[in-house]
Amino acid sequence: MSRPKILMNQDLLEVVIQRLCYQLIERYSPFDQVVFIGIQPRGVFLLTELEKQIKRIVPDIPWISGVVDPTFYRDDFRRGDKQLLAHTTKIPVHLDGCKVVLVDDVLYTGRTIRASLEALMEYGRPESIDLLVLINRKFTRQVPIEPAFVGKSIDQYDRQKVKVLWQKDGEGENQVVLSQE
Amino acid sequence: MTKDQLSTPHLLGIKDLTAEDIALIFRHADEFKEVLQRPIKKVPSLRDITIANLFFENSTRTRLSFELAQKRLSADVVNFSASTSSVKKGETLVDTVNNILAMKVDMVVMRHASPGACIFLSQHVDVPIINAGDGTHEHPTQALLDAFSLREKFGKLKGKKVLIVGDITHSRVALSNIDCLQKLGAEVMVCGPATMIPKHLGQLGVHIEHDFDTALQWCDAVNMLRIQLERQEASVRFFPTLREYSLQYGLTADRLKKVKKDILIMHPGPINRGVEISSDVADGSQSIILDQVENGVAIRMAVIYLLAQKIQRSQ
Numbered sequence: 188m189s190r191p192k193i194l195m196n197q198d199l200l201e202v203v204i205q206r207l208c209y210q211l212i213e214r215y216s217p218f219d220q221v222v223f224i225g226i227q228p229r230g231v232f233l234l235t236e237l238e239k240q241i242k243r244i245v246p247d248i249p250w251i252s253g254v255v256d257p258t259f260y261r262d263d264f265r266r267g268d269k270q271l272l273a274h275t276t277k278i279p280v281h282l283d284g285c286k287v288v289l290v291d292d293v294l295y296t297g298r299t300i301r302a303s304l305e306a307l308m309e310y311g312r313p314e315s316i317d318l319l320v321l322i323n324r325k326f327t328r329q330v331p332i333e334p335a336f337v338g339k340s341i342d343q344y345d346r347q348k349v350k351v352l353w354q355k356d357g358e359g360e361n362q363v364v365l366s367q368e
Numbered sequence: 369m370t371k372d373q374l375s376t377p378h379l380l381g382i383k384d385l386t387a388e389d390i391a392l393i394f395r396h397a398d399e400f401k402e403v404l405q406r407p408i409k410k411v412p413s414l415r416d417i418t419i420a421n422l423f424f425e426n427s428t429r430t431r432l433s434f435e436l437a438q439k440r441l442s443a444d445v446v447n448f449s450a451s452t453s454s455v456k457k458g459e460t461l462v463d464t465v466n467n468i469l470a471m472k473v474d475m476v477v478m479r480h481a482s483p484g485a486c487i488f489l490s491q492h493v494d495v496p497i498i499n500a501g502d503g504t505h506e507h508p509t510q511a512l513l514d515a516f517s518l519r520e521k522f523g524k525l526k527g528k529k530v531l532i533v534g535d536i537t538h539s540r541v542a543l544s545n546i547d548c549l550q551k552l553g554a555e556v557m558v559c560g561p562a563t564m565i566p567k568h569l570g571q572l573g574v575h576i577e578h579d580f581d582t583a584l585q586w587c588d589a590v591n592m593l594r595i596q597l598e599r600q601e602a603s604v605r606f607f608p609t610l611r612e613y614s615l616q617y618g619l620t621a622d623r624l625k626k627v628k629k630d631i632l633i634m635h636p637g638p639i640n641r642g643v644e645i646s647s648d649v650a651d652g653s654q655s656i657i658l659d660q661v662e663n664g665v666a667i668r669m670a671v672i673y674l675l676a677q678k679i680q681r682s683q
Contacts, residue, residue: 256399259411259673270372270677273399281407309408 191366194322194349195339200361203338204233207319208240210336215286218248220314222285226303227256227274230291232353233321236361237290253278255289257302282311288336292351294320297332322349322363339363374674378497380486381506382547390512390551396670397516397663403440404666414443417676420468422478423500424450424461424485429637429661430500430510434477437668441676446473461485462492469493474679475672478502483540496675504538504596510636511544513667515552517660518589521632526553531583533559533617534593534644535606537566541593541636546574559583560617563606580617581626589632592619592644610643620646624654632656 195203215221225234231254241248256274264271289303300318307316321338343349343365351363371392376384385393403411419438423431431447438445448468465476477498478486483505490497501507515525522528530549536542536558546556550573557575558565570576577583584590595613607613619633633645633655641647650657 258399259403259413264413265677265679272372273396275399276402305412309406309410311407 191350191364193362194341194365195363197360197362200321200363203321204236205240207321207336207338208237208244211237211241211288211319212245214317215288216245218250220285221251221288222278222280222282222313223250223252223288223290224278224303224307225252225254226289226291226299227254227258227276229293229351229353230254230289233292233351234290237319251280253280255303255306257299257306260302260305262298262302276306278307278310282307282313285311285313287313287316289316289318291318291320293322293324293349294318294332294334295324295327295349296329298330300332301330321351324349341365373677377675377678378486378490378499379508379671379675380490380497380499382508382511382544382551383506385508385548385551387551390515390548393512393667393670393674394516394519396673397512397666400440400669400673401663401666403669404662410440410442412442413673414438414441414676417441417474417679418444418446418472419475419477419672420446420448420473421500422448422465422468422476422480424478424480425501427479427500429664430479430507433661433664434498434500434509434668437665437672440665441669441672443475443672443676461489465489465493469495475676496678498671498675501540503540504543505540506544507540507636508544508548509664509668509671510541511548512671513660513664514541514545514591514634514636515548515554516667517634517656517663518554518632519552520659520663521656522588524553525549528554528589529557529587530554531557531559531587531590532593533580533583533590533619535564535595536560536569536593537564537606538596539593541591545591546572550574557583557586561607561613581623584623584627584631587631588629589634590619591634591636593636594638594640594644614643618642618644618646619649621648621652624649624652630654634660637661 225231254277256276258271258273261271317335319336320334323334323337323340325340325342348366353361371388374389375386421434435445475496477500479500480502483503485502486497486499499506499508519525532542532545549556557577559577559580635657639650
């Protein structure tokens, strides 16, 4: 197997995340009724980074965030050998009338987002839901879902795997890598 | 690496589960408990699964709890109770179940008065079977929800001391609880009249104590069992009178006051108020009886969900 190619190193990643934060501030300031929801498991890391940066830029921002686990809503339950393990869902507020920003690291087929949307609807009827992703794989979508905020768009072959490595995974630094399956 | 599936295709008893299996069930029960707090307490995971609840013996709580768990997972449910069925006409267990399965049922939950009935059935049909109590043998989901409730209060069970009081001989709850608690690292003591404690129980590694007050001082939590009058032969007397039993082994506020620490009080239900437990204790601040009932639905959802993952979807 060839060595994974680094698509984004730590420095670039920081710049991209900062840009996303400014876009969010531009769109949502003063953050009235805005709820940030990270998708389990990996979107939560990105959410934490966003929170850190936004709070640095606008220190007294009213920040509401939660995490959602799409496992129970997935459409591949009992298909194939893969077992679907649940993660924690924690939505701190009733979502009626809220503006939700759904956060994930890589947008691939769109099926995880579809399941997450269904899970979110159990918590009320949000006024709007926008999707923010760090990496948008453009030509791999299987359901009609498009992000509103994108860190970087890439158009790689299906058999290539894009992974965002977070320091929390035990890796040296945050980076985005591309590897052959 | 977390274990990602149960090591058994059925839930026939705690005996078949490993400590990792129990951890996996608890982990999912935590998530399902969160689902049960939502405005919409339902997930669509089991939309295409049909489950038959076969109750050859009476039940209120367990049956309702199973049915709610199934419905919260969006499964279709059919219920069957022996009193209104062809069992009365002489049909065998395997025939009854095979007829139900012919109607495309994917999973069976069964309660039966004969110990081992679920094990027997698992050898004759090829759908996942969940034991909802088989005679005096096992009641695995009860043991799981008891341990889950204790874990919720204590954080972890390792090193905790749990006392089980009452009719150990006729209790499937006791046997499953002993096994489950030991697998999670807790110490177990049983207490009751000598006539109601099986002779070889010590071999399971449990402490045996006949004096209730001594036993209470030892434990961190106590599980009060109901006297199973329906399982006792009328000709055999295990204790002189209910009143005497109650005086010796009934948990009352006075008795509890003498215990130096705050212990947790459990009961698998149904409660015979004034016999094994007094009303003020059952409804008191140390009682987690209603937590047990609440957790029962989450535990059963977890078990059903994990077993259903093993059923391949027909294409």
